[in-house]
Amino acid sequence: MVIRERFTDKVAIVTGAGGDIGREIARRFAREGAVAVIADINLKAARETKKLIDEEGGRAQVVQVNLLKSEEIRNLVQAVIRENGRIDILVNNAGIGERTTLLETREEMWDLIMAVDPGSVFRCTKYAAPEMIKRGGGKIINIASMMGMIGMGSPSYSAAKGAIIAMTPIVAAELGPHKINVNTVCPGFILTKLNRSMLETRIGDQVIEKIPMRRIGRTEDVAALVTFLASDDADYINGAIIPLDGGMGRFLDLGEDYRTYDPFREMKEN
Numbered sequence: 001m002v003i004r005e006r007f008t009d010k011v012a013i014v015t016g017a018g019g020d021i022g023r024e025i026a027r028r029f030a031r032e033g034a035v036a037v038i039a040d041i042n043l044k045a046a047r048e049t050k051k052l053i054d055e056e057g058g059r060a061q062v063v064q065v066n067l068l069k070s071e072e073i074r075n076l077v078q079a080v081i082r083e084n085g086r087i088d089i090l091v092n093n094a095g096i097g098e099r100t101t102l103l104e105t106r107e108e109m110w111d112l113i114m115a116v117d118p119g120s121v122f123r124c125t126k127y128a129a130p131e132m133i134k135r136g137g138g139k140i141i142n143i144a145s146m147m148g149m150i151g152m153g154s155p156s157y158s159a160a161k162g163a164i165i166a167m168t169p170i171v172a173a174e175l176g177p178h179k180i181n182v183n184t185v186c187p188g189f190i191l192t193k194l195n196r197s198m199l200e201t202r203i204g205d206q207v208i209e210k211i212p213m214r215r216i217g218r219t220e221d222v223a224a225l226v227t228f229l230a231s232d233d234a235d236y237i238n239g240a241i242i243p244l245d246g247g248m249g250r251f252l253d254l255g256e257d258y259r260t261y262d263p264f265r266e267m268k269e270n
């Protein structure tokens with residue numbers, strides 16, 4: 001069997017790769033030949049990801065970084081260049097959120113979510129892109145959320161993810177001439193540690209009813225799309241905002257009565 005490694009000797013930074021989605025993305029890159037750089041504030045979780053990659057025979061580098069701090073991001077970029085000589089792929093995956101109403105949202109949380117979610121996309125892109133430009137190109141993939149596209153979730157999280165979506169086309173336009181593709185993935189419900197307990201209750205069944213594919217997304221679904229966007233096959237995709245939600249975000253269920261009501265029945269009958 002011929003196994004095509006799409007990322008042999010490429011270097012892929014994945015922020016937040018100590019978490020469930022970032023971990024799966026980092027593992028997929030490593031399985032396909034890349035050096036996966038696990039950039040996370042949580043050193044223990046980052047090392048767990050590295051251990052999994054080591055066990056699978058892949059290559060990984062752990063860099064502890066607080067993405068709120070520009071200096072730490074510059075150090076991350078330098079550490080990756082020192083160790084591997086290049087940055088080919090940046091996945092801006094790290095993010096935080098909350099579940100509150102507008103009236104309950106605390107101002108400190110609003111500021112923090114903005115600083116971590118779109119803030120880290122801005123800072124990581126700003127400091128990693130020059131290295132890609134020097135090497136003649138690269139791929140940047142942001143992880144936003146379906147909640148940045150439709151009225152769902154909390155105001156702070158939706159606004160934060162919406163900001164990532166809004167900056168994508170303009171950053172893509174700036175970096176495109178340098179052969180850097182910038183695209184944003186908007187996952188819907190993905191089964192992770194954070195939401196497993198909720199999705200395993202009645203709420204999970206209600207959610208699945210609203211998803212045309214009739215299942216919750218998996219971290220593997222995200223890793224598959226992200227690695228496709230990072231591959232040569234996606235060389236002409238730039239500035240795209242791609243929902244990954246089983247069709248949920250563009251489907252408004254007005255209920256059984258509406259779905260089965262035929263306004264033309266009377267006309268047909270006459």
Ligand SMILES: NC(=O)c1ccc[n+]([C@@H]2O[C@H](COP(=O)([O-])OP(=O)(O)OC[C@H]3O[C@@H](n4cnc5c(N)ncnc54)[C@H](O)[C@@H]3O)[C@@H](O)[C@H]2O)c1
Pocket residue numbers: 015016017018019020021022039040041042045065066067068093094095096097116143144145146186187188189190191192193194195
């Ligand atoms: N889980 C879902 O259903 C879902 C759906 C849509 C979008 N997303 C997005 O996908 C991404 C990953 O989600 P997840 O479920 O794996 O989350 P997670 O909480 O498991 O992982 C996020 C990781 O980011 C790291 N991180 C947070 N703040 C940081 C900082 N200041 N500096 C460095 N690292 C930091 C955390 O340590 C953690 O390891 C997030 O951006 C999230 O908003 C998740």
